[in-house]
Amino acid sequence: MKNRQTCSxxxxxxxxxxxxxxxxxxxxxxxxKAEEPADASTDxxxxxxxxxxxxLAVSPLFSFSTTDTTxxxxxxxxxxxxxxxxxxxxxxxxxxxxxxxxxxxVSATELLHEGVTYTSFKNGSANSSxxxxxxxxxxxxxxxAYRALPETSQGYSADVSLSIMPDWVENKSAExxxxxxxxxxxxxxxxAVPIYWSSQWNELELSPGVGRNFKKTATSGVLYTDxxxxxSSLLIQDRIHLGDQWFVxxxxxxxxDTSYETTIGGKNYQKGNSFNAVPQxxxxxxxxxxxxxxxxxxxxxxxxxxLTDLTGxxxxxxxxxxxxxxxxxxxx
Numbered sequence: 015m016k017n018r019q020t021c022s023x024x025x026x027x028x029x030x031x032x033x034x035x036x037x038x039x040x041x042x043x044x045x046x047k048a049e050e051p052a053d054a055s056t057d058x059x060x061x062x063x064x065x066x067x068x069x070l071a072v073s074p075l076f077s078f079s080t081t082d083t084t085x086x087x088x089x090x091x092x093x094x095x096x097x098x099x100x101x102x103x104x105x106x107x108x109x110x111x112x113x114x115x116x117x118x119x120v121s122a123t124e125l126l127h128e129g130v131t132y133t134s135f136k137n138g139s140a141n142s143s144x145x146x147x148x149x150x151x152x153x154x155x156x157x158x159a160y161r162a163l164p165e166t167s168q169g170y171s172a173d174v175s176l177s178i179m180p181d182w183v184e185n186k187s188a189e190x191x192x193x194x195x196x197x198x199x200x201x202x203x204x205x206a207v208p209i210y211w212s213s214q215w216n217e218l219e220l221s222p223g224v225g226r227n228f229k230k231t232a233t234s235g236v237l238y239t240d241x242x243x244x245x246s247s248l249l250i251q252d253r254i255h256l257g258d259q260w261f262v263x264x265x266x267x268x269x270x271d272t273s274y275e276t277t278i279g280g281k282n283y284q285k286g287n288s289f290n291a292v293p294q295x296x297x298x299x300x301x302x303x304x305x306x307x308x309x310x311x312x313x314x315x316x317x318x319x320x321l322t323d324l325t326g327x328x329x330x331x332x333x334x335x336x337x338x339x340x341x342x343x344x345x346x
Contacts, residue, residue, distance in 0.1 A: 054212060055165055058306040058345055059261065059298070061217040061253045062171050062210040064161060065111035070346045073107040079337030085330070096133045102126040115161030123152040125196035130188045148186075148194020153201075155179045169212045177204045177225075185231065200230035200240070206247075214255075221249040240285070243274035253296075263296035290316035292335075304346070310339035 054060045065071040083097045104126060109119035128148035156178045163172035178201075185199025186192055204225025211218045223246065230240035247270075253263040271288045291314065298308035315334045 055161070055171065058303070058343055059255070059259070059300040060212065061219055061251065061263075062165065062173075062208075062212060064115075064159070064173070065109050065117055065345060067111045067113045069111040071107075071109040071111075071343060072346065073105075073109075073341060073343045075105040075107070075339055075341040077101070077103045077105070077337055077339045079103075079335060082334045084332045098131045098133075100127075100129045102128075109157075109159075115164065117159050119157040119159070120154055121157070122154040123196065125149050125152065128188050128194055128196075130194075132190075144190045146188035146190050146192075146194065148188035148196070150194075150196040151183065152196045153179050153181060153183045153198050165210075165212070169210075171210045171212075173206075173208045173210075175206045175208065177206070178202075181228070198230070199238075201228045202226065204245075204247075206249075208249075216255070217253040219249065219251040219253075221247075221251075223247040223249070237277075239277040241275045243272050245269065245271045259300045261296075261298045263298065265294040265296065267292040267294070288316070290314060304344055306343040308341050308343075310337075310341065312337050312339075 055062045055064055056066055057063060079101045081097075081099045081101075083099075085096070102125075103123050105121060105123040107119065107121035109117050111117045125148060130146045130148070131143060132145070133143045157175060159173055159175040161171065162174045163170065165171040179198065181197075181199065181201040183197030184195055185197040186195045188194030202225055204223055206221055206223035208219055208221035224244070225247075226242060226244050227240075228242045231237065248268040249265070250267075251263055251265040253261050255261045269290050269292070271285075274285050276283050276285050292312055293314065294310055294312040296308050296310050298306060300306050313334075313336050315332070
């Protein structure tokens with residue numbers, strides 16, 4: 015287990031090294047005349063902040079979350095399985111500013127610990143319980159973004175952001191007979207267009223997005239295969255400043271998937287359209303011009319449905335998520 019985590023850390027450092035090298039070169043170079051006017055987006059506490067040319071933003075984030083999933087059959091409504099999972103994760107996001115409002119970035123998450131308890135049911139009553147664990151580095155996400163609309167005198171600004179996640183890490187579910195991994199099992203490409211409006215004490219963000227997840231494979235005793243499918247998202251955030259150093263920020267994320275075919279153990283199923291809403295609450299503190307700290311809390315409940323094409327058997331999973339995040343953002 016330690017060898018795998020050490021190897022995972024080395025892979026991520028190798029991916030992050032080019033950004034750190036760019037920062038070192040920029041620091042060693044003689045100061046140059048600013049190529050873009052200063053605006054509120056240079057301040058860490060602003061919602062539309064981004065690292066301007068020659069700046070490096072480093073954002074470590076620690077999260078702890080619990081997920082409870084209950085699976086029912088239809089039309090009987092009898093519970094067949096109940097799963098309880100806890101996650102401890104550490105994410106690192108690096109962004110480097112380029113001239114003319116461009117920046118590049120890379121992020122990845124180390125799953126420090128995943129603990130799962132599976133409880134099977136028979137005739138609606140709990141029958142047996144097993145446990146499993148998992149850990150490892152996620153697939154990295156590469157990003158390129160552009161400040162398409164610099165902040166206007168009315169406070170409006172906008173970005174265009176492209177994110178690419180390759181399928182590099184094997185996906186294995188945590189099972190009693192195997193340790194789980196942190197690979198997604200699929201690659202994805204997504205495009206987002208965040209639009210910002212800011213005043214002295216209040217800021218708003220509306221960020222629509224669209225993307226595509228490619229073929230997914232996973233192992234959990236049997237082989238799971240999902241066909242590619244499209245998804246869409248919408249992020250709404252309102253940052254309310256309480257003076258020069260503190261803010262509170264309610265947020266709502268909406269996510270929708272199109273239906274797609276999935277194969278489980280050689281049997282074909284149809285996954286129905288899914289939709290979920292994720293509310294969050296942030297509290298942030300600007301410790302210095304180069305350091306921003308915040309705490310995030312989120313709770314969400316949603317369901318997903320699988321329909322067998324041949325028999326009409328329907329399985330519905332009800333999911334509940336509770337998570338807390340501790341994040342810092344540093345600018346160099």
